[in-house]
Amino acid sequence: MININIVGKSILAPMAGITGYPFRKIALKYGADFCFTEMISAIGFLHNDKTTLELTEAGKDIKKTGIQLFGSSPEILAQAAKKAEGIGFKVIDINMGCPVKKVVKTGAGSAILKDTKEFSLIVKAVRQAIKDSIFTIKVRSGFDDNSINFIEIGKTAESFGVDAVFFHPRTRSLMFGGIADHSLTKKLKDVVTIPVYASGDIFTVDDAIKIKSSTGVDGVMFARGAIGKPWIFTEYLDANSPPTKKDLIGIKLKTDIIIELMEEMNLFYGKERGHKLIRPHLYSFLRGFRGSKGLRCEVNNAQNEKEIVNILKMITDEGEFV
Numbered sequence: 001m002i003n004i005n006i007v008g009k010s011i012l013a014p015m016a017g018i019t020g021y022p023f024r025k026i027a028l029k030y031g032a033d034f035c036f037t038e039m040i041s042a043i044g045f046l047h048n049d050k051t052t053l054e055l056t057e058a059g060k061d062i063k064k065t066g067i068q069l070f071g072s073s074p075e076i077l078a079q080a081a082k083k084a085e086g087i088g089f090k091v092i093d094i095n096m097g098c099p100v101k102k103v104v105k106t107g108a109g110s111a112i113l114k115d116t117k118e119f120s121l122i123v124k125a126v127r128q129a130i131k132d133s134i135f136t137i138k139v140r141s142g143f144d145d146n147s148i149n150f151i152e153i154g155k156t157a158e159s160f161g162v163d164a165v166f167f168h169p170r171t172r173s174l175m176f177g178g179i180a181d182h183s184l185t186k187k188l189k190d191v192v193t194i195p196v197y198a199s200g201d202i203f204t205v206d207d208a209i210k211i212k213s214s215t216g217v218d219g220v221m222f223a224r225g226a227i228g229k230p231w232i233f234t235e236y237l238d239a240n241s242p243p244t245k246k247d248l249i250g251i252k253l254k255t256d257i258i259i260e261l262m263e264e265m266n267l268f269y270g271k272e273r274g275h276k277l278i279r280p281h282l283y284s285f286l287r288g289f290r291g292s293k294g295l296r297c298e299v300n301n302a303q304n305e306k307e308i309v310n311i312l313k314m315i316t317d318e319g320e321f322v
């Protein structure tokens with residue numbers, strides 16, 4: 001049996017449209033202990049559809065990459081989990097947190113939290129389907145304010161042999177609004193013996209340190225906090241191992257890393273798609289500079305990679321980081 005420790009202490013969270021192979025590769029290179037694919041349709045995965053195959057690409061990083069599956073049928077999720085194990089994924093996660101209507105109305109994502117009977121059937125089936133791989137679930141605190149049931153979910157998961165829980169302490173109704181209430185994370189951590197990892201509003205290294213120490217979780221997941229800032233993992237590593245080298249990640253290195261990410265994306269997706277998919281990273285990166293709105297327009301108007309690189313190099317030399 002593989003040890004849960006392989007996921008480490010700082011993890012790149014699954015993010016649809018963001019955590020494709022190029023971004024995962026860069027996050028791992030710059031300090032993430034582990035990363036996840038975005039949520040993958042269990043049915044699509046079983047049918048080998050083209051989009052799904054691209055989303056599950058992990059190259060030689062497969063040992064540090066978990067696959068996240070979504071679906072509502074225990075049998076299909078179990079078959080997909082078995083297939084993922086066969087391919088070589090060491091960690092298989094089931095999405096039980098996605099709040100998006102299109103997903104929820106099929107009974108998948110956070111809808112699974114509504115029906116604890118269905119939840120039990122899913123975890124039982126997936127657990128039975130995989131032999132050696134780690135089996136995790138990623139959940140929210142409940143479906144809505146009237147059905148906050150993460151304690152029951154956590155305990156049931158533990159009793160059925162789930163190896164760890166990734167916990168985002170918001171209900172489905174909150175979507176991404178309000179704040180992630182990590183006092184709930186502590187409550188969950190206190191009642192289960194399996195590892196619990198925190199997700200939610202971890203935008204900076206300080207957020208991660210505070211949440212880790214106030215909840216006692218086994219590790220943290222960076223999500224929006226890593227978009228356009230993959231060095232957040234290096235900073236987190238450094239913050240945990242004094243003397244701190246934090247200041248070494250200067251603006252020049254940051255710009256180089258963003259350019260490296262852009263190159264990886266162009267290589268993997270082709271220039272046209274790469275040009276589109278790099279945008280959330282660029283917008284997030286530029287937000288750190290004075291005059292970021294204007295810079296965002298400039299990037300939007302850029303016709304190709306070379307023009308973007310020129311803008312990035314210009315701000316590295318002349319820009320003011322705020």
Ligand SMILES: Cc1cc2nc3c(=O)[nH]c(=O)nc-3n(C[C@H](O)[C@H](O)[C@H](O)COP(=O)(O)O)c2cc1C
Nearest residue numbers: 013014015016038039138168199200201202223224
């Ligand atoms: C663009 C985007 C896509 C996401 N896609 C997924 C997903 O595919 N699977 C999942 O479990 N969570 C997904 N999430 C949720 C994140 O993994 C994370 O739990 C959430 O953003 C809270 O963390 P944060 O507040 O630090 O961003 C997504 C979040 C964002 C912003």
